[in-house]
Amino acid sequence: MALRVCVTGAAGQIAYSLLYSVAKGDVFGKDQPVILTLLDIPPMMGVLEGVVMELQDCALPILQEVIATSDEREAFTDIDVAMLVGAMPRREGMERKDLLKANAKIFKSQGKSLDQYAKKTVKVVVVGNPANTNALIAMKCAPSIPKENFSCLTRLDQNRAKSQIAGKCSVPTSAVKKVTIWGNHSSTQFPDAMHAVVVKDGKDIQASEAVNDDAWLKGDFITTVQKRGAAVIAARKLSSAMSAAKAICDHVRDWVQGTADDDWVSMGVISDGNSYGVPEGLVYSFPVKLSGGKWTIVDGLAVDAFAREKMDVTAKELVEERDAAFAFIAD
Incomplete structure (x- = not known):
């Protein structure tokens, strides 16, 4: 049976890279048929039709059907997975x-x-910024779907962090494990290498030992990851697209297929108030393990004073965003 997968903002930059990867089997497997429903706003329907033609012209064996629409009902009916990429971008002069x-x-x-309209088992990943708070709004407005089925993307931040550590240690990114992104997908996020491991010569070495530069790990490493999106925009004059699409694929693939026993990944998920002192009811990025389509927060990691301060700052920002957003949707 084919999986129905909806991508919003489907005429945009990120979707242009994302759709090909989903349709050729990078996310759900090479033998899993998929039906794509592509949602965008009415002015983008002409562009979206071009995207549909390109997908057809790829002649991908598992792609059964492509539906382009500006109607949410048509896009979301009976879907198994929603990748909510589309959002209003921040424009010059716009306040947060x-x-x-x-x-x-x-x-x-x-x-x-x-x-x-969606299946009650639908898995939702929110990419459009502010991703954590947008995920929380969608969750609040979909009370019949379990809260655990909503998430937001912080995998791009994790991939950026892994790449920085790998470069510092002169190893491939596959040799870096257990990197964590805490909090908001914003400049307050806390990329944490305290529990990270680098595999060298077949042995697991603590990242702090492999890097051997505590000042870098507590300084430039964190700020480079926090500001990477802005750096890409400064260089490309466009926001991250290829790397964002790859991260969405990583996020959903692991959610569906599971994580390795010796690793974890970062996802923005709902806080129950019992994990790491994060207030209840925030969509906050935690380290999670994934199995059987479900996520579990990794418990019991040591949090020192340095980490505690960083984690609290990003939680405070999320509380402020939540309160503002909830006031808007109550109108």
Whole structure:
């Protein structure tokens, strides 16, 4: 049976890289048929039709059907997975509250449509920024879908962090494990290498030992990851697209297929108030293990004073975003 996968913002840059990877089997497997439903706003329908033609012209063996639409009902009906990529981008002169208000409206509508039309088992990953709070809005507006089925993307930040450590240690990124992104997908996020491991000569070495530069791990490493998106924009004059699409694929693939026993990944998931002092009801990035389509927060990691301060700062920002966004959707 084919999986129905919805991608929003489907005429955009990220989707252009994402759709090909999903349709050729990088996420759900080379033998799993997929039906793609592509959602975008009415002015983008012409561009989206071109994307549909390209997908058809790829002649991908597992791609059964492509549906392009500006109607949420058509896009979300009976879907198994939702990749909510589309969002209002921050424009020059726009204050953060204006961005929150614009996206609260979008994700309120999409949450209600998911609640009404999608399967109750649907897995939702929110990419459009502010991703954590947009995921929380969609979740709140879809009360019949389990909260555990909503997540936001912080895998791009994790991939960036792994790459930085790998480069510092002169190893491939596959040799770096257990890197954690805590908190918000914003400049307050906390990329944490305290528990990370680097595999060298077949042996697991603590990243702090392999890097052997504590000042870098507590300084440039963190700020480089926090500001990487801005650095890409400064260089490309466009936001991250290829790397974002790859991270979405990683996120959903691991959610569906599971993580390795000796590793974990970072996902923005709902806090129950019992993990690492994070307030209840925030979508906060934690280290998680994935199995059988379900996530579990990795418990019991040591948190020193340095980490505690960073984790609290990003939680505070998320509380402020949540309160502002909830006021907007109550209007």
